[in-house]
Amino acid sequence: MGEMEELRKEMENLKDQITAARKTFQDTTLQEAASGVTVVGRVQLKTRKTLRGHLAKIYAMHWGTDSTLCVSASQDGKLIVWDSITTNKVNAIPLKSSWVMTCAYAPSGNLVACGGLDNMCSIYNLKGKDGNVKVMRELAAHTGYLSCCRFLSDTEIITSSGDCTCVLWDIETGTEKMVFAGHQGDCMSLGVSPDFKFFISGACDFTAKLWDIREAQCRQTFSGHESDINAIGFFPNGNAVITGSDDATCKLYDLRADQELITYQDSSIMCGVTSLAASKSGRLLLAGHDDFNVNIWDMLKSERVGVLAGHDNRVSCIGVSSDGMACCTGSWDSFLKIWN
Amino acid sequence: MTSNSNLSNMRRLVEQLKLEASVERIKVSQAAAELQQFCLQNAAKDALLVGVPTGSNPFREPRSCAVV
Numbered sequence: 001m002g003e004m005e006e007l008r009k010e011m012e013n014l015k016d017q018i019t020a021a022r023k024t025f026q027d028t029t030l031q032e033a034a035s036g037v038t039v040v041g042r043v044q045l046k047t048r049k050t051l052r053g054h055l056a057k058i059y060a061m062h063w064g065t066d067s068t069l070c071v072s073a074s075q076d077g078k079l080i081v082w083d084s085i086t087t088n089k090v091n092a093i094p095l096k097s098s099w100v101m102t103c104a105y106a107p108s109g110n111l112v113a114c115g116g117l118d119n120m121c122s123i124y125n126l127k128g129k130d131g132n133v134k135v136m137r138e139l140a141a142h143t144g145y146l147s148c149c150r151f152l153s154d155t156e157i158i159t160s161s162g163d164c165t166c167v168l169w170d171i172e173t174g175t176e177k178m179v180f181a182g183h184q185g186d187c188m189s190l191g192v193s194p195d196f197k198f199f200i201s202g203a204c205d206f207t208a209k210l211w212d213i214r215e216a217q218c219r220q221t222f223s224g225h226e227s228d229i230n231a232i233g234f235f236p237n238g239n240a241v242i243t244g245s246d247d248a249t250c251k252l253y254d255l256r257a258d259q260e261l262i263t264y265q266d267s268s269i270m271c272g273v274t275s276l277a278a279s280k281s282g283r284l285l286l287a288g289h290d291d292f293n294v295n296i297w298d299m300l301k302s303e304r305v306g307v308l309a310g311h312d313n314r315v316s317c318i319g320v321s322s323d324g325m326a327c328c329t330g331s332w333d334s335f336l337k338i339w340n
Numbered sequence: 341m342t343s344n345s346n347l348s349n350m351r352r353l354v355e356q357l358k359l360e361a362s363v364e365r366i367k368v369s370q371a372a373a374e375l376q377q378f379c380l381q382n383a384a385k386d387a388l389l390v391g392v393p394t395g396s397n398p399f400r401e402p403r404s405c406a407v408v
Contacts, residue, residue, distance in 0.1 A: 003347060004343075004346070004347060004350060007347070007350040007351060007353075007354055008350070010354050011350070011353055011354050011357060014354065014357035014358060014360075014361050015357065017361050018357070018360060018361050021361065021365065022365070025365045025366065025367050025368060026367075026368050027367050027368055027369050028367075028368050028369045028372065029368065029372075030368070030372045030375070033368070033369060033372035033373060033376065034372065034376055037376060037380075040389065043388070043389070045388065048397070048399035048400055049399055068398075084399070085398050085399060182356065217359070218356060218359075218360070219359070219360070219363065220360055220363055221360055235375065235378075236378070236382070237374075237375075237378045239371070239374065239375070240371075240375060254368070254371040254372075254375070256365065256366045256370075256371055257365055257366055257367065257368045257370075257371040258363055258365045259365075259368070261368065261371065261372065261375075279386050279388040279389055280382060280385055280386045280387070280388070280389075281378070281379050281380075281381075281382035281383050281385065281386035281389060282375070282378055282379050282382070283379040283383060283386060283389050284386070284388055284389055286388075299375075299379070300375070300376055300379060320388065323387075324385060324386050324387050324388065325387045325392065325397075325398065325399070326387070326388075326399055327388060338399055340387055340388060340392055340397065340399060
C-alpha cells in the first residue's frame with residue numbers, strides 16, 4: 001500500500017529528527033558536569049528491623065506516607081500492613097487470589113490496593129467502621145496481569161498491566177477514567193510524579209514513557225535499555241526518571257533535556273534489576289537485583305558506593321520512606337528488612 | 341488484523357512521534373546543574389546519605405538500662 005510505505009518513511013524520519021534534536025541539546029554529559037563533585041563515601045547501611053510473618057515470596061512493598069507503616073504483598077495470599085518501628089502486624093489481609101504482584105498504600109493511609117495474575121486491582125478499606133478490613137472495590141478491565149498500582153488519592157488509582165496499557169480508575173464507581181495505550185510490550189512498573197500531574201511507565205518493549213494524566217497523552221518516550229524495564233521511579237524533584245532493567249543496568253533520563261543522562265552499570269553486575277528507589281536528596285540510587293543484593297550508587301558520579309547483602313533470595317522490592325529515614329527491602333526469602 | 345487497522349495504527353504512531361518530536365528541550369548542562377544542585381541542597385536531610393545519630397534513629401533501640 002502506498003500510504004503505508006509513506007507512513008513508514010515518515011515514522012523513520014521523525015525518529016531521526018528526535019535523535020538529532022536530542023543531540024543538539026547534548027552540550028555536555030552528567031559525568032563532565034559533575035566532575036567537580038566528590039564521590040560519596042562508602043555507604044554502609046545496617047539492618048535495623050526484620051519483618052517476619054509472610055510464608056512465601058514477597059513480591060511488593062510500599063511505604064505509607066507517615067514513614068512508619070508499610071504494606072507488603074506475598075504469594076502466601078496475604079497483604080500485611082506493618083508498623084516498621086515495632087515490627088507489629090497492624091493488619092493481615094487474606095486475598096482472594098494469592099498470585100499477587102503489586103501493592104500500594106494510599107497517601108491518606110485509609111486504603112491499600114493489590115493485584116496480580118487475577119488481572120484486577122482490589123482496593124481494601126483499612127478504616128472500616130467495624131474494624132474489619134474488607135474489599136471495597138475490585139477494578140476489573142485489564143486483559144493482562146496487574147504489574148503495578150499507585151494511588152493518586154482515595155478516589156483515583158493508576159494501574160499498569162501485562163496487557164500493555166496503564167489505566168486511571170475512578171475508585172468510587174469502579175470504572176476506567178482514562179486508558180494510556182502506546183507501549184508495545186507488557187507494562188511492568190509505574191511511578192507518579194511528586195506533583196501528581198504525570199506518571200511514568202516502564203515496559204517489556206525496553207522503553208519508558210512519560211504520561212500526562214489529565215490529557216491521557218504520552219509526552220515523551222525514552223529508549224536505550226537492551227531488555228525489559230522492570231522498575232521505574234522519579235528523581236525526587238520530579239525532573240528526571242530512573243529505570244532498572246533485565247539488562248542489569250539502571251539509567252537516568254532527564255525529562256526537560258528529553259534524553260538519557262547516564263547509565264549505572266558495572267561488568268561485575270550481571271543480574272537483572274528488579275526494583276529501585278532513590279534516597280531523599282536523590283544522591284543515592286538503591287537497586288535490587290536477582291542476585292540477592294541491593295547495589296547503592298552515587299547518582300551524580302555513577303559509582304557504586306555500597307551493597308546491602310542480607311537476603312537469602314532475590315530482592316523483589318525496595319522503597320525509601322517519605323522522610324528518607326530508612327529503606328525497606330522485600331525478598332523472595334519471605335522477609336522484609338528495614339535499613340539505615 | 342485488517343490492513344485498515346494496520347493503517348490507522350501507523351497513522352496513530354506517526355501522530356504520536358510528531359508530538360514527541362515537538363517537545364521543548366533544555367540543554368544537558370542546565371539539566372545536570374539543577375540535578376546536582378538539588379542533591380547538594382538536600383544532602384543534610386538525607387538520612388541514608390549522612391547517617392542518623394543513634395539517639396534520633398526511630399529504628400534503633402536507645403541504649404539504656406531499665407530499673408526493674
